[in-house]
Amino acid sequence: xxxxxxxxxxxxxxxxxxxxxxxxxxxxxxxxxxxxxxxxxxxxxxxxxxxxxxxxxxxxxxxxxxxxxxxxxxxxxxxxxxxxxxxxxxxxxxxxxxxxxxxxxxxxxxxxxxxxxxxxxxxxxxxxxxxxxxxxxxxxxxxxxxxxxxxxxxxxxxxxxxxxxxxxxx
Amino acid sequence: xxxxxxxxxxxxxxxxxxxxxxxxxxxxxxxxxxxxxxxxxxxxxxxxxxxxxxxxxxxxxxxxxxxxxxxxxxxxxxxxxxxxxxxxxxxxxxxxxxxxxxxxxxxxxxxxxxxxxxxxxxxxxxxxxxxxxxxxxxxxxxxxxxxxxxxxxxxxxxxxxxxxxxxxxxxxxxxxxxxxxxxxxxxxxxxxxxxxxxxxxxxxxxxxxxxxxxxxxxxxxxxxxxxxxxxxxxxxxxxxxxxxxxxxxxxxxxxxxxxxxxxxxxxxxxxxxxxxxxxxxxxxxxxxxxxxxxxxxxxxxxxxxxxxxxxxxxxxxxxxxxxxxxxxxxxxxxxxxxxxxxxxxxxxxxxxxxxxxxxxxxxxxxxxxxxxxxxxxxxxxxxxxxxxxxxxxxxxxxxxxxxxxxxxxxxxxxxxxxxxxxxxxxxxxxxxxxxxxxxxxxxxxxxxxxxxxxxxxxxxxxxxxxxxxxxxxxxxxxxxxxxxxxxxxxxxxxxxxxxxxxxxxxxxxxxxxxxxxxxxxxxxxxxxxxxxxxxxxxxxxx
Numbered sequence: 001x002x003x004x005x006x007x008x009x010x011x012x013x014x015x016x017x018x019x020x021x022x023x024x025x026x027x028x029x030x031x032x033x034x035x036x037x038x039x040x041x042x043x044x045x046x047x048x049x050x051x052x053x054x055x056x057x058x059x060x061x062x063x064x065x066x067x068x069x070x071x072x073x074x075x076x077x078x079x080x081x082x083x084x085x086x087x088x089x090x091x092x093x094x095x096x097x098x099x100x101x102x103x104x105x106x107x108x109x110x111x112x113x114x115x116x117x118x119x120x121x122x123x124x125x126x127x128x129x130x131x132x133x134x135x136x137x138x139x140x141x142x143x144x145x146x147x148x149x150x151x152x153x154x155x156x157x158x159x160x161x162x163x164x165x166x167x168x169x170x
Numbered sequence: 171x172x173x174x175x176x177x178x179x180x181x182x183x184x185x186x187x188x189x190x191x192x193x194x195x196x197x198x199x200x201x202x203x204x205x206x207x208x209x210x211x212x213x214x215x216x217x218x219x220x221x222x223x224x225x226x227x228x229x230x231x232x233x234x235x236x237x238x239x240x241x242x243x244x245x246x247x248x249x250x251x252x253x254x255x256x257x258x259x260x261x262x263x264x265x266x267x268x269x270x271x272x273x274x275x276x277x278x279x280x281x282x283x284x285x286x287x288x289x290x291x292x293x294x295x296x297x298x299x300x301x302x303x304x305x306x307x308x309x310x311x312x313x314x315x316x317x318x319x320x321x322x323x324x325x326x327x328x329x330x331x332x333x334x335x336x337x338x339x340x341x342x343x344x345x346x347x348x349x350x351x352x353x354x355x356x357x358x359x360x361x362x363x364x365x366x367x368x369x370x371x372x373x374x375x376x377x378x379x380x381x382x383x384x385x386x387x388x389x390x391x392x393x394x395x396x397x398x399x400x401x402x403x404x405x406x407x408x409x410x411x412x413x414x415x416x417x418x419x420x421x422x423x424x425x426x427x428x429x430x431x432x433x434x435x436x437x438x439x440x441x442x443x444x445x446x447x448x449x450x451x452x453x454x455x456x457x458x459x460x461x462x463x464x465x466x467x468x469x470x471x472x473x474x475x476x477x478x479x480x481x482x483x484x485x486x487x488x489x490x491x492x493x494x495x496x497x498x499x500x501x502x503x504x505x506x507x508x509x510x511x512x513x514x515x516x517x518x519x520x521x522x523x524x525x526x527x528x529x530x531x532x533x534x535x536x537x538x539x540x541x542x543x544x545x546x547x548x549x550x551x552x553x554x555x556x557x558x559x560x561x562x563x564x565x566x567x568x569x570x571x572x573x574x575x576x577x578x579x580x581x582x583x584x585x586x587x588x589x590x591x592x593x594x595x596x597x598x599x600x601x602x603x604x605x606x607x608x609x610x611x612x613x614x615x616x617x618x619x620x621x622x623x624x625x626x627x628x629x630x631x632x633x634x635x636x637x638x639x640x641x642x643x644x645x646x647x648x649x650x651x652x653x654x655x656x657x658x659x660x661x662x663x664x665x666x667x668x669x670x671x672x673x674x675x676x677x678x679x680x681x682x683x684x685x686x687x688x689x690x691x692x693x694x695x696x697x698x699x700x701x702x703x704x705x706x707x708x709x710x711x712x
Contacts (some may be wrong), residue, residue, distance in 0.1 A: 066295075
């Protein structure tokens with residue numbers, strides 16, 4: 001099944017996230033990831049949802065989300081017409097012998113080392129899911145202690161943007 | 171104007187034109203009940219909060235207005251849940267107001283605390299936990315707007331007791347503007363033209379009329395369309411009353427518990443026009459098969475219903491009444507005479523049962539309901555419980571007007587009939603209210619007999635007593651090889667004596683020949699009356 005990215009503008013109230021998440025579970029929709037944060041307007045939050053499903057499912061998800069009063073607008077983002085990123089923090093085992101090799105890999109991925117200890121390195125990476133997965137794969141050989149990942153966020157390319165109070169998108 | 175939160179709620183109810191509310195007090199809603207004493211709003215004290223929400227729902231269905239119920243925090247609020255879910259499934263406008271523990275105690279698991287906004291989110295069109303008293307006027311205004319417009323539904327407002335007591339400067343907003351809620355009413359003109367063309371070309375069209383027709387007050391337009399274009403009509407359960415049951419073009423209820431002519435027409439049509447219906451499994455469980463044969467027109471106010479259960483050839487989102495009005499301006503009859511002849515022949519070949527066979531040993535519900543239809547007026551209201559009694563009433567009672575058949579469709583809530591008849595009686599303009607139940611479902615809400623007594627509501631109660639949970643028994647017979655499990659109610663109370671304890675009249679009949687006299691006695695005056703009818707435990711639903 002294909003993955004679809006939905007960008008959802010919602011009222012920035014307590015309880016909205018639970019309404020959205022609850023809707024997914026009770027309608028039997030599968031969420032791959034969900035990321036939420038406030039927008040340029042502090043009254044409005046944006047939830048980026050990656051849904052796993054066919055066109056019927058995605059249409060139903062959109063329509064059912066639209067029924068929530070706190071949902072202001074929904075747009076399905078076209079993969080090629082948008083930029084998407086996720087962020088991961090990876091804590092990997094590092095010894096004096098492996099440390100420089102890990103740093104090399106981190107540089108190739110244009111990731112960052114954000115913390116270091118005698119036995120570990122913590123790496124920050126942002127990018128598309130594939131890139132994050134590829135780095136994870138490369139670091140496995142050293143022994144990954146912990147991974148923390150955000151959900152995917154996405155924005156449309158060019159001058160298009162989603163506005164809350166205007167029915168016509170530019 | 172300086173008001174407390176509680177006074178503000180009452181004031182908002184008055185501004186919204188609320189005359190009656192249904193409820194049950196408790197500690198966390200006491201400021202509201204105190205303020206209520208200074209208001210002209212009439213309060214009906216039910217015997218359980220579930221009775222209050224069902225009554226509000228019955229009231230809403232009969233009047234078309236928003237029904238209001240009130241309960242306290244914790245168990246008071248949780249007792250509303252079944253009724254809220256019932257209203258949600260059937261798209262009934264209800265505003266539920268609950269007390270909540272004091273703001274600073276929320277989340278501490280104090281006495282009678284329950285997260286009711288969390289618990290009811292799946293069954294509410296929207297709900298609110300009021301944190302600031304200043305927000306109350308806006309929230310009250312929004313709640314009535316959301317409950318009563320678009321696809322109607324329940325809205326819950328949870329008000330902590332301290333918010334009810336705080337005073338503030340009350341000002342009620344005149345308008346509502348909710349950016350996430352803008353229902354579409356006007357149908358797309360091009361789509362409506364396509365429908366007219368499809369009707370003009372159709373040789374075998376049929377209309378499926380749902381509860382949306384009743385919510386939109388579109389019965390007049392439905393009948394006009396059917397008559398002018400000679401399109402037979404099958405109703406869903408929720409659509410009962412959208413067209414008079416005995417209208418020549420009304421084929422009756424469709425679906426698994428419906429009648430043959432309605433199902434025949436839908437499965438043999440070349441054009442199925444679905445009006446204000448969600449294509450539920452009980453009505454159109456074979457949606458895919460129907461769509462393979464026919465073009466599907468689907469009109470609904472809720473865009474999420476379009477394409478959910480059936481793929482529509484011509485979908486239109488909007489108010490079904492406005493859309494039908496637009497359609498009636500341009501539509502003309504197709505070449506449908508042959509189809510109508512065939513349908514009328516099917517109808518003649520598959521009449522309803524008379525219920526007169528073997529009526530010497532038992533009361534036949536079919537016979538009783540047919541006879542009752544002859545003895546009631548067109549404005550009289552029927553409410554039902556859930557189970558066999560509901561399907562008998564749906565198929566055999568002659569419903570002549572919209573908003574006179576009140577029953578839990580989508581949720582199938584047992585214990586709905588009696589309390590909804592309380593709301594129906596209060597909302598009616600002196601019409602007769604008759605509630606039809608079974609011995610099982612009647613006992614689920616029979617504490618509301620106390621409400622009927624207190625407010626002197628002349629509700630007529632008919633119980634089809636087969637000492638069984640009849641519909642479950644039938645299911646176990648057909649699908650569980652007759653292994654009957656927990657469906658026996660042979661130790662029922664004496665229902666006649668039970669209502670006598672409340673000071674009501676009642677009588678028990680056991681054979682068909684007693685039916686007419688008993689109904690005459692029951693309908694003679696406007697006092698509460700219970701008629702217990704002994705029904706064959708083997709009596710099938712269909």
